[in-house]
Amino acid sequence: MEIENHKEEVPYEYYLEKYSSLAPAEVAERLDILYDASDRKFRFRFMGHEYEADYPAFDVRLSSEDHSGEDLLPDTLSAKTFILRYLIEGQYVKSSGKFMTFREVPTYGELYNQQFTGRCIKRLTFGFGYKLKVYAAAMERIPGVSKISTGDVSYEFELVNGYRMRFLFWEGDEEFPPSAQILYSDNFQFGFHAEDLVVAGDLTITAVKSLCTGQ
Numbered sequence: 001m002e003i004e005n006h007k008e009e010v011p012y013e014y015y016l017e018k019y020s021s022l023a024p025a026e027v028a029e030r031l032d033i034l035y036d037a038s039d040r041k042f043r044f045r046f047m048g049h050e051y052e053a054d055y056p057a058f059d060v061r062l063s064s065e066d067h068s069g070e071d072l073l074p075d076t077l078s079a080k081t082f083i084l085r086y087l088i089e090g091q092y093v094k095s096s097g098k099f100m101t102f103r104e105v106p107t108y109g110e111l112y113n114q115q116f117t118g119r120c121i122k123r124l125t126f127g128f129g130y131k132l133k134v135y136a137a138a139m140e141r142i143p144g145v146s147k148i149s150t151g152d153v154s155y156e157f158e159l160v161n162g163y164r165m166r167f168l169f170w171e172g173d174e175e176f177p178p179s180a181q182i183l184y185s186d187n188f189q190f191g192f193h194a195e196d197l198v199v200a201g202d203l204t205i206t207a208v209k210s211l212c213t214g215q
Contacts, residue, residue, distance in 0.1 A: 008077040015084040020056040022088065031191075032092045033161055042087060044161050047072045047207055048143030053083060070141070072207035082199045086191070092162055093190040099166055099183035102197055112194045120182055120201030124167065127209065129178030132169060138211035139167070151181070159200055163188055167204075 027042065028035040034043040041052040043063065049072055050063035060083050062071040073079050102108060102116050128135035132153045139145055139155040148154045151168040159165050164185040172178035182201050192200070 008081065012077045012081045012084070015081055015088060016058055018088050019058050019084055022055070024055055027087055030092065031087070031090050031161065045158060046083075046160055047204065048145065048158060049073075053087065058084065068143070070211070072142075072210065074203060074206050074210075078199060079203055082196065082203060085196060086160060089193075090191040093187045094162065095164065095185040095187040098186045099164075100186050100188070101181065101183060102194075105184060105194065105197060106189045107192070107194045107197075112198050115195075116198045116201065119198055120205065121180060123202070124182065124205050125178060125180040127205065129169065129172065129180065132171060132178070134212050135169070135208070138208050141211050142208075157204075159204065163191060165200065165204060167208075 024035045024037070024040075024042070027033075031044070035041070035055075036043060036052075039052075040055050042055060043050065043052050045051065049068060049070060050066035051060060051073060052063045053060040058080075060073065060080060062073075073083070102120075103113070136153050136155075139157070140147075142155075142157050145155050145157040148156050148166065148168075150166070152171045154166060154168040156164060156166045162185075166181075166183040168181040168183065170179045184197060184200075188197060
């Protein structure tokens with residue numbers, strides 16, 4: 001895999017080192033995921049697909065038990081660092097069923113608002129706002145996705161085990177351009193930091209774009 005830049009390589013190497021000293025049973029219990037001691041792999045879901053992460057030498061891939069052939073986790077340092085942080089620092093708490101905007105999440109930091117707006121909201125809006133039929137067809141290919149009534153073309157899906165997101169779209173007209181919003185299930189505040197929410201938005205948008213290929 002090609003190394004994108006030093007800014008991403010440094011944290012990736014940092015978390016790799018921390019990962020190798022984890023106690024697998026503690027991770028599995030903390031995140032409510034499976035650890036296969038015989039194969040030395042963590043097993044979890046990402047956007048409805050089954051993935052596995054080797055331990056203690058980290059590598060992550062679509063599980064051999066997932067026969068869809070649709071690998072939605074980008075092969076980037078950003079994506080791998082996100083999964084490392086999830087395994088190292090995440091804490092699963094069951095959601096109450098409520099959803100929050102980025103600003104409403106207690107770990108929200110003004111420092112990340114510009115990143116969230118640029119990497120997530122603007123990218124989602126301008127990437128799909130004028131081709132909502134293509135967007136809808138791509139979203140409906142995500143296992144377990146559900147269409148919701150909020151907005152005009154909106155969907156709810158699982159990011160990783162028990163953590164859910166919503167992409168909301170409002171169609172534009174002659175007076176107003178299309179607009180979009182991203183919501184997070186309220187348990188994100190226990191499992192992720194503000195910077196992780198930005199990366200989660202970025203990764204999921206990339207995944208949906210990959211499902212638009214050929215449409």
